[in-house]
Amino acid sequence: MQWIASGFLFVRGYSLIHRMDPRIRLFLAATLFIVGLLSQSVVELSVLIALCFVISLVAQIAKRFSKSLVFVGGLSFVVFLISVFLSHQSVTAGIINGLRLFEVIQATSIFFLTTTPDELEQVMRWFRLPIDFIMVFVIAVRFVPVLLMDAIQIMDAQRSRGLEFEKGSLIQRLKNTIPLLVPLIAVAVTRSLDLAEAMDARAYGALRRPSSMYVLAMRASDYASLLCFALGGALGLYIAFFLKLF
Amino acid sequence: MSQESRVGPNEIITIGGLSYRYYGSAQLVLKNIDLRVSAGEIIVVAGKSGSGKSTLLRAINGLIPHQHSGDYSGSVIVDGLEVSSTKMSELATKVGYIFQNPENQIFMFSVERDIGFGLENLGVPRREIRERVDWAMETLGIKHLALRAPHELSDGQKQRVAIAGVIAMRPKILILDEPTSLLDPFTAKGLVKVVRDLHDSLGITVLIVEHRLDLVAQIADRIIVIDEGKVIYAGPPREVLYNSETSLYGVTEPTIVRLAKLLPFGKEALPISSDELGRQIRDRIKEKGRVSPA
Numbered sequence: 001m002q003w004i005a006s007g008f009l010f011v012r013g014y015s016l017i018h019r020m021d022p023r024i025r026l027f028l029a030a031t032l033f034i035v036g037l038l039s040q041s042v043v044e045l046s047v048l049i050a051l052c053f054v055i056s057l058v059a060q061i062a063k064r065f066s067k068s069l070v071f072v073g074g075l076s077f078v079v080f081l082i083s084v085f086l087s088h089q090s091v092t093a094g095i096i097n098g099l100r101l102f103e104v105i106q107a108t109s110i111f112f113l114t115t116t117p118d119e120l121e122q123v124m125r126w127f128r129l130p131i132d133f134i135m136v137f138v139i140a141v142r143f144v145p146v147l148l149m150d151a152i153q154i155m156d157a158q159r160s161r162g163l164e165f166e167k168g169s170l171i172q173r174l175k176n177t178i179p180l181l182v183p184l185i186a187v188a189v190t191r192s193l194d195l196a197e198a199m200d201a202r203a204y205g206a207l208r209r210p211s212s213m214y215v216l217a218m219r220a221s222d223y224a225s226l227l228c229f230a231l232g233g234a235l236g237l238y239i240a241f242f243l244k245l246f
Numbered sequence: 247m248s249q250e251s252r253v254g255p256n257e258i259i260t261i262g263g264l265s266y267r268y269y270g271s272a273q274l275v276l277k278n279i280d281l282r283v284s285a286g287e288i289i290v291v292a293g294k295s296g297s298g299k300s301t302l303l304r305a306i307n308g309l310i311p312h313q314h315s316g317d318y319s320g321s322v323i324v325d326g327l328e329v330s331s332t333k334m335s336e337l338a339t340k341v342g343y344i345f346q347n348p349e350n351q352i353f354m355f356s357v358e359r360d361i362g363f364g365l366e367n368l369g370v371p372r373r374e375i376r377e378r379v380d381w382a383m384e385t386l387g388i389k390h391l392a393l394r395a396p397h398e399l400s401d402g403q404k405q406r407v408a409i410a411g412v413i414a415m416r417p418k419i420l421i422l423d424e425p426t427s428l429l430d431p432f433t434a435k436g437l438v439k440v441v442r443d444l445h446d447s448l449g450i451t452v453l454i455v456e457h458r459l460d461l462v463a464q465i466a467d468r469i470i471v472i473d474e475g476k477v478i479y480a481g482p483p484r485e486v487l488y489n490s491e492t493s494l495y496g497v498t499e500p501t502i503v504r505l506a507k508l509l510p511f512g513k514e515a516l517p518i519s520s521d522e523l524g525r526q527i528r529d530r531i532k533e534k535g536r537v538s539p540a
Contacts (some may be wrong), residue, residue: 116355117355118354118355118356118359138353138354138355142352142353142354142396145397146349191350194345194347194350194351197309197313198343198345198350198351199353200309200312200313200334200338201307201309201334201338201341201342201345201351202338202351202363202364202367202411202412203334203335203338203368204363204367205335205367206333206335206338206367206368206369207367207368209369210366210367210368210369211365211366211369211370211371211375212366212372213358213359213362213365213366213372213375213379214359215372
């Protein structure tokens, strides 16, 4: 699980990529994602993957980025095997499918590793998503560390009463998680009720479109980046559709 | 009877014949409560757990009857508005509510964003939000925490952030439901000082549910004792704390009161704080050379 999480949990930084407007970062990731998804070429996909690595180096997230590669690489290999042996596609098509999955996950990872939850929320507001949907996201992310602490406390309490979570067969270990999950769910439900009251007490729901304390503002460098990424994306799509690369 | 005639001059909360039963419950939690609160008062609500204290406060800020269904009768008028027929969002600008656990009332990813949460919900313009958030942070002394994430704060800091989020909405009434229950004695004392300072500087009306009367008795204008959904006593702190019957209703005698009762000071001296007791002992020594029966 840590391998997957490390590829998507925000890393605080002050790189060129971090300083960009989050909408430009989203545009970059979406461009890489779409071009990768539409590409039919091993060469183009390999270039895109290399580009993702270069971006991760510029964003100073290469270490964290690489941690998830074992998992993503394994998943891509499974896609290759399914394409070749179950779907009876050619080996080249299998490689393309595997590389494509690898590339789109990398593109997504770049966005999430460089975007704070606060920025993500602002991007959602900019897209005019419903406030309830945005708050579900905000609270889910905000309460991850809180629920983690709750889980640790419950585990300690159950261990101090003699429960051994790591003991027994796989089935037994799964059963061992019940004394953790039941109180954890109970705590989470209680918290959610308290939260609902506290939100109502601060006028939540008064307006369909609340105002915002922060506003996203593009700088000259953001417009320049947008132009570069748009040109790069157009080139990528041209290659994907009109050049017959291997 | 018109609403104006039911509300006395300078009254900010008027409760008349309020009874309430939670949905699915057999018993009434509040039984025919009558209470009048003047603007600028500090009121401590005391009583056993389950006596109806929190339910009474929820009836003042509108969570009851708007968010909790149940049998509701009587009237609660807050700053001229009948609670049962006023929207929660409008009441939120009149009554600020601080819950027991500050963790569950901080929603956003940074302190300043969270303080601005209520103002955003009300559609306050960005510049005004900024001004009010800065003012609230300065008032609570948490400006240095502005960009911190909630999980980076101590419990005392979280409680201050929660209060800042509420006072940024400029309510006339501040309700605190056992605000010190998760705090150590030192931090709890600091929080009580913050509440008193807010009252003194903003003239805000304060209602506090608190079991540790040692902490809050000295800032209270009145203590209200509730038991089984009824107001048993309501009066000045000295009157309630030196009444031997109040302990029957879950009111723990503050240490100072217990100590004062052991001293031979007579009935005219009823200290409720260590400062007052110290002063009285000093006066007695000055007067008689020793502490002896009156």
